[in-house]
Amino acid sequence: MESGTRRDIEYFSKLIHETVHIPVFYMNKDFEMITGFPAIFTGNPLYPSNDEIYRQLDIYSDPWHIPVLRTTNFLENFISIKVGNNDEFEGAWILGPSVYSPIAFETINGLLNDFQVRVTADIIKEYYDSLPVINKLTLLHAGLLATNLLYSKRLSVTDVIQKDSSLANNIIIGENPDLHVSKNRQEISFHASYEWEQKLMQCVKEGRKEELIKRLVVPDTEGKPGILSKKSHLRSEKNLAISAITLATRYAIDGGLHPELAYTMSDLYIQGLEEMKDALELQTYLREALCDFTDRVNKAKHHKYSTPIIECQSYIFKHLYEEITLGQLAKVVNMHQNYLSALFKKEVGMTITEYIIKLKVEEAKKLLTHSEYEISEIYTWLNFHDQSHFTKVFKKYTGTTPKKFKFSKGLT
Known part of the structure; x- marks a missing residue:
C-alpha cells in the first residue's frame, strides 16, 4: 500500500x-x-x-x-x-x-x-x-x-x-418440496388445513376461550401436524408448539393485548417448553399457553379506547418505573393537556394520575407476590415518595398494607 x-x-x-x-x-x-x-x-x-x-x-x-x-x-x-x-x-x-x-x-x-x-x-x-x-x-x-x-x-x-x-452460502432444502407433495397426494396425507388454523387463532384474537378449547380437543380430522424434526419426536413437538405460540402472540396483539406483554409471554412460554422432556406434558402446556393468551385478550377487549388514549396507556405501560407527567403524555399524543385530561377521564373513568397509581399498585402486588425484593426496593423503583406514602396508597387500593399483603401470600 x-x-x-x-x-x-x-x-x-x-x-x-x-x-x-x-x-x-x-x-x-x-x-x-x-x-x-x-x-x-x-x-x-x-x-x-x-x-x-x-x-x-x-x-x-x-x-x-x-x-x-x-x-x-x-x-x-x-x-x-x-x-x-x-x-x-x-x-x-x-x-x-x-x-x-x-x-x-x-x-x-x-x-x-x-x-x-x-x-x-x-x-x-x-x-x-x-x-x-x-x-x-x-x-x-x-x-x-x-x-x-x-x-x-x-x-x-x-x-x-x-x-x-x-x-451467503446457497441453502439447499434436503428434499424437493414438489416431490414431497406428490408423495402426500399418493398417500392421501396432508397437513392440517389453513382454515382450521385460522379459526383456532381467531378464537385467540377474539378472546373466545370456550370455543378455543373445543377446537383443541377436536383437532382437524382431515390433516396432520407437520414433522419439524426427523431425528426427535419431542423436538418436532416443541417446534410445532413454538410455531403455535408465535402465531398466538400475533393474533393476541391484533385482538388488543399490549405488544410488550404479548411478546414477554411468548418468550417465557417458549423458554418453559424448552425445558420439557415429555411430549404429552408439552401438549397440556401449549393448551394452557393458548388459553392464557385468549383470557388476556378477553379482558383487554372490554376496554375500547380512542387512539390517543391507547397511545397514552402504551406510554405509561413502558415508562411505569419513571416519573410520568400530564405534560409528557400531552406531547406524546400532540394534544392540549386540559383536553387530554378530560378525554382520558371520560373514556377510562378515572384521571390519568389515578390510572398511573393504580397500575403502580398492581405492579407492586406482582413484585410482592412473585419476587424476593424488599418493600423498600419496590416503592423506590416505582417512584413513591417514601414507605409511608407507598403504604397509604397501597392500602387505599387493596384494603391492606404491603407487609400484610406479602405475608398473606406466604412470603416473609
Whole structure:
C-alpha cells in the first residue's frame, strides 16, 4: 500500500471512530494490526487471540470496493472493506465490533452453553458492555461513508444488502418440496388445513376461550401436524408448539393485548417448553399457553379506547418505573393537556394520575407476590415518595398494607 493511502486510512479511521464511536482498525494482508482506534482495545475473551476474529470474517472472498456487514456467532457486528485492487489483496479496513442492543446475561449464558466455552459470564458481560450499541442502519451508513472516503464511490444501503446476500452460502432444502407433495397426494396425507388454523387463532384474537378449547380437543380430522424434526419426536413437538405460540402472540396483539406483554409471554412460554422432556406434558402446556393468551385478550377487549388514549396507556405501560407527567403524555399524543385530561377521564373513568397509581399498585402486588425484593426496593423503583406514602396508597387500593399483603401470600 502506498504511504499516502495508509495515511488516509489512519486519518479516516480516527474521524469515523470519533464520530460514530465505533472501533476502527486497518490490518494488512497477514492480518497484522497497522493502525487502530481506540489505541487500546480489549478483545473478546471467547477468542484465543485478538486477531482470530478478523481471520474468521473471510475477507478474502469479499468483493472489491464494497462494504460487507457481518455478524459473528457471538453477536458482534462488523463492517469490512477489502483494500487493494483486483489483482492484489493488501489488507482490510474494519469497523467494529459493535452490537445492536445490550447483551443480557441470559443470552451470554446461552452462548457459553452452545459453544461450551470455559469463561465466566461476568467476564463476557464486561466485554459486551464495553462495545458500542449501534443499530444496523447507522452501521451500514458508516460503511458507506468509509467506502466513499477511500474510493470516492457512492453506494446505497440497497447496494450493500444485495451484495451481502450474494455472499451467503446457497441453502439447499434436503428434499424437493414438489416431490414431497406428490408423495402426500399418493398417500392421501396432508397437513392440517389453513382454515382450521385460522379459526383456532381467531378464537385467540377474539378472546373466545370456550370455543378455543373445543377446537383443541377436536383437532382437524382431515390433516396432520407437520414433522419439524426427523431425528426427535419431542423436538418436532416443541417446534410445532413454538410455531403455535408465535402465531398466538400475533393474533393476541391484533385482538388488543399490549405488544410488550404479548411478546414477554411468548418468550417465557417458549423458554418453559424448552425445558420439557415429555411430549404429552408439552401438549397440556401449549393448551394452557393458548388459553392464557385468549383470557388476556378477553379482558383487554372490554376496554375500547380512542387512539390517543391507547397511545397514552402504551406510554405509561413502558415508562411505569419513571416519573410520568400530564405534560409528557400531552406531547406524546400532540394534544392540549386540559383536553387530554378530560378525554382520558371520560373514556377510562378515572384521571390519568389515578390510572398511573393504580397500575403502580398492581405492579407492586406482582413484585410482592412473585419476587424476593424488599418493600423498600419496590416503592423506590416505582417512584413513591417514601414507605409511608407507598403504604397509604397501597392500602387505599387493596384494603391492606404491603407487609400484610406479602405475608398473606406466604412470603416473609
